Amino acid sequence: MLVGLAGFLEMTDSAAAPRLSSWSVVLMFCMLLGPVWASACPSQCLCTSDLLSCTALDLDQVPVVLPVFTVTLDLNHNRIMQLEEESFEGLPRLEMLRLAHNQLTKIQPGAFRNSSGPLLRHLDLSSNQLMVLEQHYFQDLPGLQELLLFNNRIVRVETGALDALRNLHKVYLSHNLLTNFPFFSIQKHSHPNLSMLDLSSNRLPKLPLKDISNLPQLVKEGLYLHNNSLVCDCSMYSLFRFWEKQDFASVRFFRQEHVCLVYGIQRGVQFFLYSRFFDKCNLMGMKEQKGNVSVTAGEPLLLHCITSLSRTSTTFFWLAPNSEYVVPPGNNGSLKMFPNGSLEIVAAREEDSGIYLCMAQDQDHNETREVKVTVLRHEGEAHEHFNTGFTTLLGCVVSLLLVLMYLYLTPCRCPKHRPPTTVTLSRGKEARPGSAQSSILTPTPPLTTEGPGRKVSTNKHVVFLEPIREQQNGRLRAGPGLLLGVEPQQRAGETDSYVSVFSDTPILLP
Template sequence: MQSHVLVSQDLFCLQLPQLGPVQATICHTRGSSQSGRCLCASDILSCTALGLEQVPGEMPVSAVTLDLSHNLIDQLKGGAFKGLSRLETLRLAHNQLITIHRGAFQNTSGALLRHLDLSSNQLYKLEGHYFQDLSGLEELLLFNNRIVQVEGVALVGLGNLRKAYLSHNLLTDFPFFSIRQHSHPHLTMLDLSSNRLLKLPLEDISNLPILVQKGLYLHNNSLKCECSMFGLFRGWERRGYASVKHFIREHTCCISGLEKGPVRFLQYDGYFENCNLTAMSQPLREQESAVSVSAGKALLLHCVTTLIGRSLTFFWVSPNQEYVAPPGNNGSLKMFANGSLEIVAARAEDSGIYLCMALDHQRRRNETHEVNVTVVPHQESEHYESFNTGFTTLLGCVVSLLLVLMYLYLTPCRCPPCPKAPTPAAPSGGNEAGAGSAQSSILTPTPPATTEGPGRKVSTNKHVVFLEPIREQQNGRLRAGPGAQPRAGETDSIMSAFADTPIMLP
């Protein structure tokens, strides 16, 4: 007969024969007629599905993992786990738990307990003393209960908490103000989905650490359709937060006055077309210490603080030493109750250090935060400059071409009339080489053969800079002497008139 040990709420069975020399034994416990049937394997103690009505007594002190799931336990009395100083994992899922008495986890491992599973029970309220002895707790499972209230101090003291699951309960609100960076620096998962939340305290949520906002699951609630609520989730969606990205269809809200079903507002956002975009961005509280903004654009600055409580007030000091408090100054600066400051239309004089101060009047504490704002001038001038530079270059090329043409065709001829010599008949191919047009004879790098003939005078008072000296070689060949004609098929390249070299006029 094969033995098994139950080690999780999902009835995952560990086959003991694969444990090598470790063998399952019947643990000697008391407190119930069925408690003697608990199984021990190394440091694992399993008492699952035994019909237990209370936690067994005198359990092995060497237990590191204790599984009491799928029983009938309805309460945890004070000192219920006394003596289990090595306990790290405690599973109590699928019981009938209604309450947890003060000191239930006292005299246990305390800081060593990392995983606590209280899911699928009958808990109605999370009181402040439930987890006060579990400072090392990292994972807390409370989903599928009947919780309608979480006291503000219920999670205080859980500084190592990383994940908290409270979905599928009856919550209508939650103490978001109790979670701050200094109180829960490692918290990355807070699941409040499938509850009955009606209205979100956006100011408290905007003050949550960024890691908590990224892992805050709020889908499948009864939220009212409001612009501020829509702005919160739309902003998270644009930032790619998994809590919104993976549950687009499950984010719904109810329109007051309409009996229609809930609206999937992230898929069909027509109801929020007229919402203020600035107000939508208020809950996003990730603020860098140095930001830049284009001139004329709006910029929203957040006063990030670790202070908590409802007695907080905020004010800003601008670079010109102007004191700014809600609702702002004469219109260039707007300030909101949650501490955010909006520069309506950035100007060059708005650049500088902005100092925010948060004051906790109840505890007489304050914190300051600086943001360096740089206003960047309009980039349009650069586009105009590049366009003007290109236009100037094109215009210069056109003018250069016109000057060359004027030089070629409009220069008066000061030479005496030349007698026409009879032109011998020549084949058509020779016309291209010898009897070219005036333009080709001048533009060719090789000087014409009649430059120094009888009755001719060499013109030395006009030069074109792209004409090479006569005595130089071109294209790797020696130039022909005076009077020589180029051979058919042997042509020299003509340099472009659009070259960047300037024209030298007499």
């Protein structure tokens, strides 16, 4: 076949051969390549473009010979019981692998070796008979984004089963037989893109509240736990109530499917609809997830050290507001610390208010968390603040009334009536009462108007004027504040003029 292809190319390059159109060349190339593709396509399978479909063919193993150009491989609805080593060897372009509805019970080490590990992004293993997710199953698939494992018989997920899947976005583990799950293995630095973890319809009896609280926020928002065999307790109830207030989709869309088991009741209780079973629960756990918490004086308070580090090899310590280091088991009795990093304030006091700093550290990383604690003196402290403010306002009003009474209601001690004082101006003329003696402030410079043909003086700016006290040698003698930098002037033969500083209109004195 290759010899024929070479001969065809020689023929098209020769000058004697007729010129063929580009479409004729493409058609001839496809005709020659067709037998190659057909020979690689397994019997009874459908090979089209980059899709290889071998569904419902009663296969008991993965075909040995597979087209190298396969991007999507569909092996659904067969009888494949296990994946052997290098079952998908020679598929460098494989991106989607579907193995749903088979009888898989085991995946041998290296099953995905020599395949397109970094490119494979979708793996469907749903509706099989897998019982344990072992650590080596997916270690050759670092680019995997979606992992479908629902409707199996999985009873256990090993701690490191998902560690190699750093690009993982969604994991579907619903409808299995799980009684626990290694939540502590899901960390922000190990799974930064994980946004959905479906563990619904399993047999989880109790939730590790501390480990779930340490999950990355993106994982918590996409964590589905409905239809499990949860035992009704306050910690479980407070967790889901907190998620309800945060409007997580897992609660919003499956509100009625959240059930728990109460002692003496055979059927599960829909605790979102029947909350009377939790009337005595202290829901402080809902506040502990936030950075600011408050507690009434005398009551206990539990603070959690929220961290993304694995709890198996992590050490914790707290720094109290008074710069006191706290490590397990605590200090002299007012603060207790547990090995998992939680700190308990046994009986809150007002001096316990402030910023509490938690430090978590392992061999490679360290993280810190701040929690602001406010200790309230009693339940009605908010009303006390209002009363204090009202009292202050009332005091200000009373003080203002007293000032007004002092200004307007105090009796006026008026001096005895005295005859008006006459002041002789220069040349022996007397100044009539009024004007200068009663003038104090002047908003505008006074104008001195003189007779016909006389000039107007504009350089006399009176700022503060006191009454004239005496005469000396026929001239005016001003008080200390008569004029600032200006002396009274009067020319010979001019008509005396007197100006009121409260009027812009000159007043002529005869």
